[in-house]
Amino acid sequence: MKPKILTFGEIIWDVYENDSFIGGAGLNFAAHCARCGAESMLFSAVGRDELGKRAIDFVNCFGMSCENIKILDKPTGQCTVRLDNHGTPDFCVIQDVAYDNIPITDDDVSFINRSYVDALYFGTLIQRSAVSRASLKKLLSSCTFNEIVCDINLRKNCYDADSVRLCLENATVLKVSIEEEENLRQMDMYAPSCDTPEAVCRAICEMFCNIKYLLLTLGGDGALLYCSKNGEFFRAQAKKCVVASTVGAGDSFAAAWISSYLSGKDAKEATEIANTLASFVVSKTDAIPQYAFCGGKIIEKRPMLQAHRGVSTDCPENTMSAFCAAAELGYEYIELDPNYTSDKVIVVLHDKSINRTARHPDGREIEEKINIADITYSQALAYDYGIGFSKDFSGEKLPTLDSVLCLAKEKGVTVKIDNKIEKFPDDVAQALFDLVEKYGSTVALTSAKVDTIKSYAARFPSAYLHYDGPVDDEVLRELSPYSDRLTVWLPHFSPLTSWAKVPFADEKLCAKVKQVAQLGIWLIGDTESYAQVCQKYSPDIIETTGAIKP
Incomplete structure (x- = not known):
């Protein structure tokens, strides 16, 4: 189960000489938590301005919840950043912006308590104003967390002794950089016996007994962990790299x-x-560079991601909500299942019957078996395709393929249509082919038969081709003429794919596929499998249930 981490922190646009990046310690931390596989929730505020709109879009792309981001009549946070010759940043933070005025209501507190959050994170910058500091104190006094993570970020004119003390008195996990510690010590809140990192750690934890773990980052010398319970130290040596910017490293x-x-x-x-x-x-200029972090390993160049029936972990499968979520999160591909009604409307539904995914509008299960091919589209719309997944999706209707392709074209997402089309009656198949011609390169057609791939290639010169049948040297030879728009799919062996009757992915077979086509791997439902597949096979596309976010 993913850990839930709530960040109470700032959203700031870091403005450099020639560019701008979204950032702020709070946002950076929350985004990296999401990249590291946590369920990341950000409690912050933006303005009713263009930067605020862009910030919300970015937060969605990072896979974080926006539910607790307030939109206020204050400007979105900005900070000018100048880097010295060593890549060390100098910040100038603009005052009285949205994150300085974050309100917190009783409903917010109730929501957080219902969410069973594992850890809360906050720093010093978010406390520079009375409003946000009061909201943070209400959060601390009204909610329960297993761990409280505090990062000491001492920005010029943006902290005082009270904000630092609030961190030190509440943190169970405290992170301090060796540079910040020099300023921290001048506040006379603790007194190390000598000027060593170990003495500093002991002195802080002896004064503030709530701190279980102290993380002292040492720049080019790595990091030091101190466990106050048993007095043990552990030093992690720095990794060799060329420093581009230290912005976001501590976060x-x-x-x-x-x-x-x-x-x-x-x-x-x-x-x-x-x-x-x-x-x-x-080693990157961006505080939140593109990467996936799985099993303690960094995957810098991630493969394209295909959302299986949309983001089916978070939304009801094969619905507009699932497809919209995939587009908003940044999936490059959507996989879906075509089906049809008795009046020849092409719809999106995996099963022959509607019973597994549909309910009566009041949530009751449908007792009699209803095959989608036996009812009209109008009759199909009488049922609810979301309420069985969650009441939050009540009112979800059965989507037409046309509506999904229209959405995908607008959002720049490719739709991979499953090979069920091969079992359609001729007139229904023709209706689907008309949609393929209408939407062109938005569509990827799938087949487990080489001859069908050949016919699709001749008939639809702009459509992408996806093959998911048996793979051997002869099959790859026959498919090689279509390599410029072909993906060959192999299953990764797991409980999700153990039923497959085609060869499973291995290093030798994957290498052969990559010589003639893009390599697709299906179906990945956890971060450990994702890391393993990326490292062993270097696929071009991975199909995921939604457990892996872009």
Whole structure:
């Protein structure tokens, strides 16, 4: 089960000399938590301005919940950033912006308590205003968390002794950089016996007994973990890299550590994982570079992702909600199942009958078996295709293929149509082919037969071709003329695919496929399998239930 991590923090646009990037310690931390496999929730605020709209779009793309992001009549946060010759940033943070005025209501508190959040994260910058600091204190006093992660970010004119003390007195996990510690010590809140990292860790934890783990990042010297319970230290050595920018490195370190720790890693292993990610981030100019982080390993160039029946982990399968979610999250492909009604309307439904996914509008199951081919589209619309998944999706209607292809074309997503088309009556198949001609390169046609792929290639010169049948040297030779628009799919052996009657992926077969076509791997439902598949096979496309987000 994914750990749930709530971030109470800032959303800021970091404005460089020639570019701008969305950031802020809070957003950076939350985004890296999502990339590290946690269920990441961000509690923040943006303005009713263009930067605010762009910020919401970015948060959606990072796979985080936007439910607790307030939209206020204040400007969205901005910060000008200048880098010195070593890539170290100097920040100038604009005052009285949206994140300085985050409100929190009793409904917000109830929602968070109902969500059973594992960890809360906050830092010092979010406390610089009275409004947001008061909201944070209400959150701390009204909600329960297994862990509280605090990161000491001492920005000029944006902290005071009270904001630092709130971190130190509440944190169970404290992250401090060696540079920030020099300023922290001047506040006289603790007194190390000597000027060593180990003495600093002991002094802080002796003064603030709530801190279970202290993470002291040491720049080019790696990081030091201190466990206050047993007094043990663990040092993770720095990874060799060329530093492009240190912006976001500390945020990624904290995010990787708590995500790994809450996922069952011990504190030492979590520190090594965090150190690996931070080293990767400093080699990039972006605070949240493109990567996937699975099993403690970084996958920098991720494959394209295909959403199986839409984002079917989060939404009812084969519905407009599932397909819209896939487009908004940034999936490159949507996989769906075509079907048809008695009046020859091409719809999207996996089963022959509607019974598994449809319900009466009041949520009752449909007792009599109803095959979709035996009812009209108008009759099919009398049922609800979302309420059986969750009441949040009540009112979901059966989508037509035309409506899904229209959405996909608008959003720039390719739709892979499953090979059920081969069993359609001729007149229904022709209606589907008319849609293929209408939408062209938005469509990818699938078949398990080489001859059918050949006929699709001749008939639809702009459509993509996907083959998911038996694979051997002769099949690959016959398919090779279509390599410029062909994907060959192999199943990754797992409980999700054990029923498959085609060869499973292995390194030798995958290498052969990649010589003549794009390699697709299906069906991945967890991050460990995703990491394994990426590292062993280097696929071009991976089909996922929605457990893997772009």
